[in-house]
Amino acid sequence: QVQLQESGPGLVKPSETLSLTCTVSGGSVSSTGYYWAWIRQPPGKGLEWIESIYHSGNTYYNPSLKSRVTISVDTSKNRFSLKLSSVTAADTAVYYCARHLNWGARYFDLWGRGTLVTVSS
Amino acid sequence: EIVLTQSPGTLSLSPGERATLSCRASQSVSSSYLAWYQQKPGQAPRLLIYGASSRATGIPDRFSGSGSGADFTLTISRLEPEDFAVYYCQQYGNSMYTFGQGTKLEIK
Numbered sequence: 167q168v169q170l171q172e173s174g175p176g177l178v179k180p181s182e183t184l185s186l187t188c189t190v191s192g193g194s195v196s197s198t199g200y201y202w203a204w205i206r207q208p209p210g211k212g213l214e215w216i217e218s219i220y221h222s223g224n225t226y227y228n229p230s231l232k233s234r235v236t237i238s239v240d241t242s243k244n245r246f247s248l249k250l251s252s253v254t255a256a257d258t259a260v261y262y263c264a265r266h267l268n269w270g271a272r273y274f275d276l277w278g279r280g281t282l283v284t285v286s287s
Numbered sequence: 288e289i290v291l292t293q294s295p296g297t298l299s300l301s302p303g304e305r306a307t308l309s310c311r312a313s314q315s316v317s318s319s320y321l322a323w324y325q326q327k328p329g330q331a332p333r334l335l336i337y338g339a340s341s342r343a344t345g346i347p348d349r350f351s352g353s354g355s356g357a358d359f360t361l362t363i364s365r366l367e368p369e370d371f372a373v374y375y376c377q378q379y380g381n382s383m384y385t386f387g388q389g390t391k392l393e394i395k
Contacts, residue, residue, distance in 0.1 A: 203384075213332065213375055215384035226382050229288075262331055271338040272379035273322035277331035 168193035170263045170278035177284050178257075184250040184283055188263030195244050196221040201268050204237065204248045206259040207280075214259075218266065219246055253285045289313055289380045291387035299395040306363040308390045310376035315356050320379040323352055323361045326389075327372045335374075336361060368394075 174186035188202065195202060203218040217227040217237045225237055236249040250257060261283055265276040290313040300306055310321070318339040324332035334343040336352035339359055349364040363370055371394050376387040 212388045213377075213386040215386070218384075228383060266384075270319065271322070271341070272320045272384070273334055273337040273377065274324075274332070274384075275334050275337075275343070277333075280331050 168265070168276060170265065170276060172261060172263050172278045172281040174261075174281060174283070176282060177286065178253055179287050180254055180285055181252055184248070184253050184257060184261075184285070186248045186261055186263075186281065186283070187245050188247070188278060189243075189245045191244075194241075195239060195246060196241050199267050199269060201266050202239065202246045203264045203266060203274065205262045205264055205274070205277075206257075207262070208256075208259045216248065216250075220268065255285050257283070258285045259283060288383060289316060289378055289385055291376050291378055291385055293374075293376060293387035293390045295390060296388075297391045297393060299393050300366055301395045302366050302368055304366050306361075306366055306370070306392055308361040308363075308374055308392070310354075310359045310361070310387050312357040312359075312378060314380075316359075316378045316380055318355050321352075321354070321359050322377045324375045324377065325370075325372045326375065332375060363392075366392075 169191045171189050178184045201218040204216040219225045219237045234251045239246040260280040262280045263278045264274040266274050292311045294309045321339040323336040326332040340352045351362045373389045373391050
């Protein structure tokens with residue numbers, strides 16, 4: 167079955183750029199109709215959707231983070247990535263990658279296990 | 288941005304009891320765009336309900352969702368020990384996804 171796995175540094179310094187990758191296994195990032203998303207959860211807090219991307223490169227985003235976020239997809243490596251610039255302690259969170267359809271009911275049906283990123287000097 | 292407010296913040300019940308969790312939106316949400324998730328400590332959220340009332344694959348029928356407009360409800364008919372967790376509602380609107388702040392369901 168399709169699985170998602172996040173990877174990237176667990177520690178990032180303030181003002182630097184956080185970079186994460188989500189690798190899709192058992193399926194294709196080019197699957198018709200599926201968007202690929204990043205969602206984060208600060209320790210002990212709720213969930214925040216960051217941005218979504220289609221294999222064509224089409225994206226839609228959370229306006230509150232848009233100025234600092236870059237999301238991309240690499241169909242040759244079956245993965246997609248997140249870059250968040252100028253990080254602060256407020257960006258410390260578990261970052262999840264997830265999948266959703268872009269038609270009909272809108273929900274995240276598949277999630278990675280998440281990776282904790284701590285912003286600290 | 289559509290804000291989702293979940294209540295109560297914490298719900299203390301015993302196994303076998305019925306749980307009713309509320310999710311209220313700051314404006315009307317299409318029922319197709321309302322989902323519920325369960326999250327246990329150290330785990331990713333798990334989809335329970337989509338389209339306000341459709342159970343996801345493998346979800347027991349003690350979980351049910353209802354509601355329309357700006358008011359939605361997740362009901363767990365008879366609580367099992369494994370149901371004690373945090374529950375989130377989620378909506379899609381104005382090209383954005385937002386989540387409620389969560390309801391913690393704890394053992395009384």
